[in-house]
Amino acid sequence: MDREKKVAVLAGDGIGPEIMAEAVKVLKAAEAAFGFRLKYEYADVGGCAIDCHGHALPPETLALCEASDAILFGAVGGPKWECLPPDQQPERAALLPLRKHFDLFCNLRPSRVFPALVEASPLRPDIVGDGFDILCIRELTSGIYFGRPKGREGQGADERAFDTMSYTRREIERIARKAFEIARLRRKKVTSIDKANVLTTMVLWRQVVTEVSRDYPDVQLNHMYIDNASMQLIRDPHQFDVLLCGNMFGDILSDQCAMMTGSMGLLASASINESNFGLYEPAGGSAPDIAGKGIANPIAQILSAAMMLRHSFGLEAAALAIERAVEETIAAGVLTRDIARDPRKAVGTAQMGDAVASRIRA
Ligand code: NAI
Numbered sequence: 001m002d003r004e005k006k007v008a009v010l011a012g013d014g015i016g017p018e019i020m021a022e023a024v025k026v027l028k029a030a031e032a033a034f035g036f037r038l039k040y041e042y043a044d045v046g047g048c049a050i051d052c053h054g055h056a057l058p059p060e061t062l063a064l065c066e067a068s069d070a071i072l073f074g075a076v077g078g079p080k081w082e083c084l085p086p087d088q089q090p091e092r093a094a095l096l097p098l099r100k101h102f103d104l105f106c107n108l109r110p111s112r113v114f115p116a117l118v119e120a121s122p123l124r125p126d127i128v129g130d131g132f133d134i135l136c137i138r139e140l141t142s143g144i145y146f147g148r149p150k151g152r153e154g155q156g157a158d159e160r161a162f163d164t165m166s167y168t169r170r171e172i173e174r175i176a177r178k179a180f181e182i183a184r185l186r187r188k189k190v191t192s193i194d195k196a197n198v199l200t201t202m203v204l205w206r207q208v209v210t211e212v213s214r215d216y217p218d219v220q221l222n223h224m225y226i227d228n229a230s231m232q233l234i235r236d237p238h239q240f241d242v243l244l245c246g247n248m249f250g251d252i253l254s255d256q257c258a259m260m261t262g263s264m265g266l267l268a269s270a271s272i273n274e275s276n277f278g279l280y281e282p283a284g285g286s287a288p289d290i291a292g293k294g295i296a297n298p299i300a301q302i303l304s305a306a307m308m309l310r311h312s313f314g315l316e317a318a319a320l321a322i323e324r325a326v327e328e329t330i331a332a333g334v335l336t337r338d339i340a341r342d343p344r345k346a347v348g349t350a351q352m353g354d355a356v357a358s359r360i361r362a
């Protein structure tokens with residue numbers, strides 16, 4: 001890494017600050033072990049920012065993000081702010097503007113079952129095997145959720161509502177390139193999800209993905225219809241490495257993949273843009289029911305930090321080391337209450353972070 005990278009740390013509300021402290025602890029252990037330097041700068045976001053600054057994403061927080069190389073995001077929201085109008089709610093008023101402002105079009109959702117936690121998966125043991133590892137890549141800023149026109153018109157039985165699914169060649173090309181590049185860091189297999197048999201948009205999708213694949217001859221590409229993919233995921237998750245999806249299909253499949261692990265508290269995510277600036281966050285929320293008790297599982301936040309090292313900073317070895325340390329910690333039976341088989345033996349948030357950090361130092 002050429003220079004010291006700056007991380008905007010937005011811990012947010014509820015368990016956010018608790019799990020963030022452990023992610024930073026683990027990052028510092030990785031810095032020492034791998035000889036790189038990060039600079040952490042903290043800012044308010046979400047409900048706590050509403051309380052202190054009157055807005056979920058204050059200008060000074062946005063300015064810090066702009067001056068940083070990546071955002072490490074905790075979680076926002078809670079009962080205290082649920083009475084606010086929808087567009088001022090912490091999640092909507094903080095995350096959506098960040099995604100839009102930084103053009104974070106590429107959403108990464110890893111779905112991984114650790115060998116020691118195969119029992120948590122709702123799938124049959126012979127299907128889970130010793131665990132699976134799928135990365136769902138979802139286009140996040142276009143497709144049917146944003147296409148125009150959309151609206152409602154007419155009355156009575158003829159009243160109709162409509163949305164538009166639209167993708168430009170440029171939009172497909174950039175998400176496809178990300179998928180192939182990321183597949184190169186993994187098992188080099190991309191499954192592109194579409195519905196090219198009925199949707200014109202998806203005919204273009206398949207065509208452009210195929211064209212882009214010619215620049216990545218070392219990566220295997222296959223195409224699968226969304227409905228078949230949904231079945232194949234349950235039948236044999238091991239056949240997949242990277243799933244490449246448009247916005248709507250990715251929304252659905254990424255949740256299906258998440259649920260197949262059975263351990264929601266372990267799921268990391270990333271949203272990145274063309275220059276590999278990214279926002280990294282756990283899939284879960286602010287968990288107000290357990291906030292302040294020191295029992296939240298920090299693993300999703302720690303794995304999100306590992307993704308930041310990989311995708312924004314190109315520190316693959318350090319990212320892998322964190323992921324391996326997490327896997328070893330879990331295999332050693334160091335588990336927080338949400339994943340422990342015997343709650344009496346569960347460890348707290350800080351102990352879990354300590355266990356991962358000490359394995360990286362070792
Ligand atoms: P949640 O994910 O916060 O909690 C759901 C359940 O999972 C709770 O029982 C919670 O204790 C548990 N849980 C979540 N993360 C955990 C962890 N790291 N360790 C152990 N247990 C964990 O979802 P919920 O209850 O629907 O939302 C709570 C608040 O969080 C709401 O205000 C919601 O708007 C917000 N939220 C924020 C998100 C974000 O910041 N990206 C995402 C989802 C929800």
Ligand code: MG
Nearest residue numbers: 250251252255
């Ligand atoms: Mg969804």
